[in-house]
Amino acid sequence: LHSTQRQYRVADFARLLYDESLTPAEVIRKWRGEATTAELPDGSASNDKVEEDENFFRKAKNKDEDDEDRLIPQYDYDYLAQKWSDSSNLEQLRQRFATANLMEERHGNEAN
Amino acid sequence: MSSPPQALVRFQSQKSLAHRLVLSTLTGRPIHVSQIRPSSYANPGLAPHEISFLRLLEAVTNGSRIEISYTGTTLVYRPGLITGSAPGSGASAGVIRHELPAGCVKGVSYFLIPLCLLAPFSKSPMNVLFTGPGVITSATPSGDMSVDSVRTAILPLYAQFGISNSIELRILQRSNAGTGGKGGAGEVQLVFGHQVRLPKTVHILSPGRVKKIRGVAYCTGLSASNNARMIEEARGILNPMTKDTYIFSDVSSAPSLKSTDKSNLNQKGKTGVGFGLSLVAESSTGSLYSADLASPPSGGVPPEDIGRQCAYQLLEAVSLGGTVSLAAAPTVLTLMAMGSEDVGRVQLGRDVIGNESLVGLARDLKAFGASGWGVRDATNGQEGDVVVSVVGRGVGNVGRKIA
The missing domain is CATH 3.30.360.20 (RNA 3'-terminal phosphate cyclase, insert domain)
Structure with missing residues (x-):
């Protein structure tokens, strides 16, 4: 349903922000244009029907863990290491640093 | 002074409990929080750090009333006036000593950041010494920032709101998280001596x-x-x-x-x-x-x-871009909401504003009667940045206004 929608549209966010029928996590997912159906809040696909019998014997997941406040999100450091070792990502990030050579950048843009 | 009893603002779950308590104190509206860890077998109800935070609120305010249900899963908080470290209200020589229990898994920044939000609106200067076996000054596995980051990345933000004088965070004894992530026995003192009627409107x-x-x-x-x-x-x-x-x-x-072991008091760990x-x-x-x-x-x-x-x-x-990082955004947005009745603007990265805790914050602020945030695309800066406009409530210093 939302796959055709443009991601990160600010108008969408303004609409979703105070929509009390959605949890904050759902708001974010919708805004990013990620799939919202067939997915449980913990991110696992809903194939419970098959495993319903097994579910009975499984220990209930402690959802409280997810509900604790974290000021610093839990990062996947392997992923971050990969992301920030990539030279094209670093070049893009360089725009946010004062060391970026603005003259060269402008020159490059003109040439393009 | 008599005011009609106000309706309770109702919340569920322990999520952003500390911030909700701060908003309640700043706006003067009582809150009712239910469903606090209702399904946890090991530790249902309020956790040690939350109880300790309630105690801290009680210490820096006058007339707060806290009711906790038998199981600890429901809480009613009626805020009082923010008095700070005024003489005669629990402070000795102008300093409130706050002891954190040994079972505390949160870093001391969990207490410092909300306390800093209250401090500008206090009646007298805030001067709190955090001590005891539960003070962790470092970053923690439970996602708190270190005291150093509070000092260098959070406190300087207050200057933009015209709050900059005699603010000091002293680290008297450092400590990392102890065994099992619990406790640390550090010591930190926060001096927040700049009280304002209303924070400046910022752009x-x-x-x-x-x-x-x-x-x-x-x-x-x-x-x-x-x-x-x-x-x-x-x-x-x-x-x-x-x-x-x-x-x-x-x-x-x-x-x-x-050592808490009575048989061997001299043994120190x-x-x-x-x-x-x-x-x-x-x-x-x-x-x-x-x-x-x-x-x-x-x-x-x-x-x-x-x-x-x-x-x-x-x-x-x-x-992530924007002018304010994810960790500092709640502080900035709350101060903006407490400012004078004017529109303040802040530019945030789209993954900063697009964060669960900030969506929660927007809704919490609305529940406390603040007007909704306006969002639009930013015209400069990184692509995808969002400008959030926040209208202040103009309540400013609740304590001084009523008292």
């Missing part, structure tokens, strides 16, 4: 470019070489981005914990051993981005890894 719209990076590497009860190793690794990643990178090294001995790194990037326009990481209480992670991961975390924080 923070220019992210600028990162021009320098500062940091603090700390280790308690371990060799200073750990700091050197963290710094070396972090600099290796950050130096190519900006040459102006300087990381301080702070080495201290581990705090000793007085060391606690809170570990190391960590706090990094802050500052842009040409004064935007701050911070990163924090400390060694896990179980150990087994070399300092190189902490240094490297912390540096990557900083790059990630910078890449």
